[in-house]
Each structure stands twice: as C-alpha cells, then as structure tokens.
Amino acid sequence: MSYRISEALIGEENRKLAAAQQEDYAALGRRLERGAVDVDAVTAKVAAFAVAVPTWGVGTGGTRFARFPGPGEPRGIFDKLEDCATIQQLTRATPTCSPHFPWDKVGDTRELAERAKALGVGFDAVNSNTFQDQPGQKLSYKFGSLTHSDKAVRDQAVAHNLECVEIGEKLGSKAITVWIADGSNFPGQSNLNRVFDWYLESLAEIYARLPDHWRVFLEHKLYEPAFYSTVISDWGSSLMAAQALGPKAFCLVDLGHHAPNVNIEQIVARLIRAGKLAGFHFNDSKYGDDDLDAGSIDPFRLFRVFNELVDASARGARGFDPAYMLDQSHNVTDPIESLIVSAIEVQRAYAQALLVDRPALEAAQQANDVMLAHRIFKAAFVTDVSPILAEARRCGGGAIDPIAVYRASNYRAHKAKERPAVAGSASGIV
Numbered sequence: 001m002s003y004r005i006s007e008a009l010i011g012e013e014n015r016k017l018a019a020a021q022q023e024d025y026a027a028l029g030r031r032l033e034r035g036a037v038d039v040d041a042v043t044a045k046v047a048a049f050a051v052a053v054p055t056w057g058v059g060t061g062g063t064r065f066a067r068f069p070g071p072g073e074p075r076g077i078f079d080k081l082e083d084c085a086t087i088q089q090l091t092r093a094t095p096t097c098s099p100h101f102p103w104d105k106v107g108d109t110r111e112l113a114e115r116a117k118a119l120g121v122g123f124d125a126v127n128s129n130t131f132q133d134q135p136g137q138k139l140s141y142k143f144g145s146l147t148h149s150d151k152a153v154r155d156q157a158v159a160h161n162l163e164c165v166e167i168g169e170k171l172g173s174k175a176i177t178v179w180i181a182d183g184s185n186f187p188g189q190s191n192l193n194r195v196f197d198w199y200l201e202s203l204a205e206i207y208a209r210l211p212d213h214w215r216v217f218l219e220h221k222l223y224e225p226a227f228y229s230t231v232i233s234d235w236g237s238s239l240m241a242a243q244a245l246g247p248k249a250f251c252l253v254d255l256g257h258h259a260p261n262v263n264i265e266q267i268v269a270r271l272i273r274a275g276k277l278a279g280f281h282f283n284d285s286k287y288g289d290d291d292l293d294a295g296s297i298d299p300f301r302l303f304r305v306f307n308e309l310v311d312a313s314a315r316g317a318r319g320f321d322p323a324y325m326l327d328q329s330h331n332v333t334d335p336i337e338s339l340i341v342s343a344i345e346v347q348r349a350y351a352q353a354l355l356v357d358r359p360a361l362e363a364a365q366q367a368n369d370v371m372l373a374h375r376i377f378k379a380a381f382v383t384d385v386s387p388i389l390a391e392a393r394r395c396g397g398g399a400i401d402p403i404a405v406y407r408a409s410n411y412r413a414h415k416a417k418e419r420p421a422v423a424g425s426a427s428g429i430v
C-alpha cells in the first residue's frame, strides 16, 4: 500500500495553528470591514479558485546542462497522480492536473481515469508533444511538425494531436493545448508566411475533429528551441490563428513566453476583449522561459495580471472562461513543495485583486488623479491576504501550513522507499 498523508496529521498540525489563524483572520476581517469588504465573501471566492498542476512538473526538472533528480522521483503517471493528489490534499487549490502525451501515455486509459478518480484528481487540458521524436516514430520533427514542409510530417503531427484528444475524452478533459517548437535558426531557412498557412491548415484539421464542448488552446512562445523565428511567437500570431479557426479556438498565455519587460497584463486585457483568452501557464522568469515558481520573481506582475481577470469577471466580459494551470520546471527544490507554494501564490494574486476598490479606482482614473489611482491599486497588492488563503485551506479540509505538514509527514522519504530510483527516468522537463 503506498503512503498517503493522513487526515489526522493535517488535523493535528492545524490544531497547533488554529488560535493564531483565527486571530489573524479576525484582525484582517476588521481591517477589510473598514473598507466595506466582507472577508468571508473573499475567502469563499478564493476557496472556489483552482489551478491545475502540470504532471511534468512533479518530477525534478533540469536544463540542457544537467538534471539532478531527488529521492522518490515519480516513475510515471501513476506516481505523478499520487503527488498531484498530495498537493490537492494540503492546498485544496489544485483539484486537477494537466497531462502531457506521450509522456503520460499508458496502455489502459480507463485504469488511469479510475486511479485519478480514486485519488480525487481530475484532468484539465491535455498537452500534445510534437517537439520531440519518440522511439519508433516514422518521420522526424527536426524541421517542424504542424508546419513542416512535408505534408506527411504535418499529417503525422495532426494524427498525434487527435490521439491526445481521444485520450483526453476518456479522462474527462475538455481542451487540448497545442504548443509547437516549429521555427527556424537562420534567416532564409523557412518562408515566414507559408509556415503560417501550414499551421492554419493543420490546426483546422484538429479543430474539425474536436468533440462538442471542447476547446483548443494555442500557446505562443517568443523563442526556444528555435532561435531566429518561431511560427507562433506572439499573441498577435496566436490571435490571428484563433480568429481564423473559429469559436472553439483560444489563446493561452504562458507568462515565460514573452521578451523581458513585455506588458503581459495588457496582452491579457486585449485577448479578453477579443473573447479569446484560453487561460494561463503560470510561472515566473527573469530572462527567458525560465519556468521558475509563480510569484517567486515578480509577484506584482502576477497581481497585475489577476487585476485584469477580476476586472473582466466584474464587468461580465464576453466568453470569459479562462483555464488556470501552472507550467514550471523545478530544478533545485522538491517539486511538490514548489507546486504547493506556487498554487498558493497564484491564489494570493487572485485574493489581492479581489481587494481592489474598483469604484474608487475608476473615479480616480476618470479624474486623472494619477497618484490616487496608483495608491488605490497598490493598496490591494500590499495587503497581506495570508489569513484568507489559510482560512480557505482550513475550511476546505486542507492544511493551514501545507509545507509544515508535508515536512512533518516525511512524504518524500516514504516515496524514496516506495520508488526505487530508475536511471534516466524522464519525470521532469529535460
């Protein structure tokens, strides 16, 4: 029987923190009340907020230079589901995971669906992979996939995406995220216009076979692994494609897929306006697609993004139904700890954005009272909403301090015993 953290341990650890939590929560409640904000109403919204865990993120990640796997690495999707369930058990913020195929492919998908159900984990968008060649694959993706000059390669890539949709249907997923590495390293290597035609042609074949109520998420990325041009390099290319494809196509924003200092919250505002925001791959970065923990480098940016999301929801923006997912690579931390903290930091940005006094902000903006507008905006960001986040976890049966419980459980040590290290296990991104 594989080790699971007991509810009793969570209860025991929560009891130690209950008095302090209650005091901090009541103090914050009194403070927010002065601003006519009902703390319980905010906590209820936070408790209903969910972000999906990337299955490829629960194993240790690496870079092209090296990967340093830790003890108890997940050996495959069944171990990954266990770890996803542990993150959900402690945070109550991650009821679903986002699988990646063929990394998570198994012989019997029904068995996978049943195991996930038993662990209380659902499936968000599935992810296809035509950025690597699999053993025994007929045609290589070295020079592209959905936009390869050879129609046979494009067909192979389309077929893989349709297979991912088929598996996703059996798992109860409702969307597929399509990120392709297609691009070039030399000026002149590819025709920048024709590759976009082939992209639309290939996506149209996938789009035509989407089940009812399914969506396709187009993920743009500025560069890497292509270093001169990337076919879907920015939100403009992604939006052009989504609008050309039809109402089931949307644009997914991975925070790390933009040049440094790009105003991502404005891109989010434009995609919402177009009714084409698919959702997010949350992470953080300083230079490139660093896939660092969400909120670890620039929590103010994450808050600014959530301000656009809360504003859109408040004004009832058309077709506003974003999917929230993490997409990170954990090279130097225990991936479970990083995912626990990252889920909470995403929730934190949401809770802070809920505290923005929107009528006062609008009045200050209208009056061009710049400093007042900025101070109203910033006041929400500098509010310590930790008691609200902890209360949402506590009320949901989770841990007031998830990291403390995770460490007290020795979960990792238990998994190290259960999961003998397998050389070259590609559990994380490498």
Ligand code: LRH
Binding pocket: 056, 127, 179, 219, 221, 254, 281, 289, 327, 429
């Ligand atoms: C590409 C990406 C994409 C995933 C991959 C693991 O950089 O963000 O979302 O398929 O990471």
Ligand code: MN
Binding pocket: 179, 219, 254, 281, 327
């Ligand atoms: Mn991504």
